[in-house]
Amino acid sequence: MNTNQLFKRLTVMLLVIAIYPVTALATGPRIKQDLFTPNANAIYALDLPPFITTELTGGGAAIELVNTVLQAQKINATINTLPLVRMLKYYVLQEKALALIGSHIGFSADEQKNLIFVPLLRLKQHYYVYQPKHPDGLPWKGDLKTLANLTYGADPEENIGTYQKAGLKVETGKLLSLLEKLKSGQLDLLANSALAVDWFLDRNFAADKAKFSKLEPAAGEETLFMVFNKNHPEGAALAKQCQDGLTAIIANGQYKALLEKQFGGGEAVNRHILPLQ
């Protein structure tokens, strides 16, 4: 083989390597655990990295916790992660799925009568600002009224009444969009778990990460729930089994150990996660 031929082959190989991963994904089947089990107990989880995400092996800390409980209680169920709250609501309310996992689901009072909420993870939340817009931070000491007239970025399903009452303007969006709006100056602040904010900053704003400032004290907390459907034939029974299983793994230390493994040790867990009450 002469140099020209070698060069041509190398060029073709590089092109194949560069192009195929992209085109292959395009028509690829999504091979998920529930492909063979149309009648299994379906659980739908809201994409919420790093707690719920198909980007992590194991599906994220919340999914690992649920799978540990399901295994311990010998419950046959598959978990499918979806990006939109309304998709989760559709499956639970219209197709009578067993359960969902997520936060900020925003069920009406009537809908809640048919649901059983099992708290899974309590996350500390902090406000974030973009330093170039607010070089001195914000006068946040725990009273929202000090932030009146600023624009707050909320989750689309978040209860925003408290912010409106305190005189803040509110715009809604998913966390990634809110971070972009924070950077562009359309928002003054947003609230979320530092673990979730760091996830998106590392992946989407690595060069600017240091310009996003976390305010103290904490803004509050957010709870991730397993929400069981009483309209599912086994909903109430499996909710109790899962609650028992969760209590058991908290008591035997598995719960804490799993979080420490996921988030890099006990100190990080104490900093970001509150004990389940």
Added chain:
Amino acid sequence: MLYLHSLLLLLSAWTAWAGDEVVLEANESPPYWSRTLPGGGLGSELVQAISDAAGLQTRIEFVPLSRMIEDRDNNDLGNPEFYMAQQEFAAIIPIAVSEVSLFYYRPHYQQPPQITSFNDLKQYKIGVLKGTLIDRRAFEQMGLHFESSYAQASLFKKLKLGRVDLVFEIDLVGQQMLAELFPTMKTDFFRQPLPNSISPIAIMVDADYPHAGEIAKQYRNGLAAIIADGRYQKIVEKYYPDGQLPAGWFENLQRFQRLYTF
């Protein structure tokens, strides 16, 4: 040079608006979306028929999938699950469905494999496209053995050679790939569609796209019109080797329409 570049950018922005043309992006994935197929593939033909019925001008641009996912201001065509985690849409309009099948090569089996769960797959080496396993660790814990390939053609060649025992692939893609690679050996390959694998193929209109709500309404009306007058069925049937829509096609399409308008 900078001036020329800016001028070109301005010009391309202006032409995208001319005549209220809606620009949708797809990536090369035959037989659904393809620059080289007559009519542009199943999805492209449907989009153009829907647009025609709705009185909309639609242009489909082909870009790599990674760019479609990274671009969070564009309108997308394809399986919404690839895009929704990154981007917010004013409307997601399912226009077709796809399903996954398991394929095997009959001459390698004295008895057809009986596969009703992932447990039944433990004894086989399974061919998959790289990047399509959603939870690899869980599958490995089940004791399954996968061999990844970058291209569909490679998967089916390995299947015939016995280097993999079974292949997971989108049913229509697999059928077309086999017809292309082994046109005289159609009956040597068997396919088992998986009931819980059905996914939507959709038009996704970005949340900030001008007149997004009105455009989405027109697409929905256009889709209803071509289903009602039979054009829809004629287009889809053309792409299935036996000329038949898979069973339950319209029920699945309606289910996804309910899901994405809930």
